Amino acid sequence: MRAACPVLNLVETSDDLEDAMMQLATDLFPQFADVFLQMKAADRPFAMQCLRHYTGFMTGPPNRRTRDRRGLLKVVLHFMQDFN
Numbered sequence: 001m002r003a004a005c006p007v008l009n010l011v012e013t014s015d016d017l018e019d020a021m022m023q024l025a026t027d028l029f030p031q032f033a034d035v036f037l038q039m040k041a042a043d044r045p046f047a048m049q050c051l052r053h054y055t056g057f058m059t060g061p062p063n064r065r066t067r068d069r070r071g072l073l074k075v076v077l078h079f080m081q082d083f084n
Helices: 004-013 017-042 044-059 072-081
Strands: none
Touching: 004 017, 004 044, 004 072, 017 044, 017 072, 044 072
């Protein structure tokens, strides 16, 4: 999903927590929510499978977890859990 990659990029590269939170709240989260809710309305089981995939994508594999320098990953994962 196109909306998940910019979120992960922001988590991994952001130097300014306030700017990153603003970008998440005003740009990236609304995009993700819009596309995900459309997908959920069309095919709920597939959307839930994708959500599990996105969550795994955000955290990274067990041998190389996502580098979260500013604590944004917890915010992103909490946001995604609200779609369950």
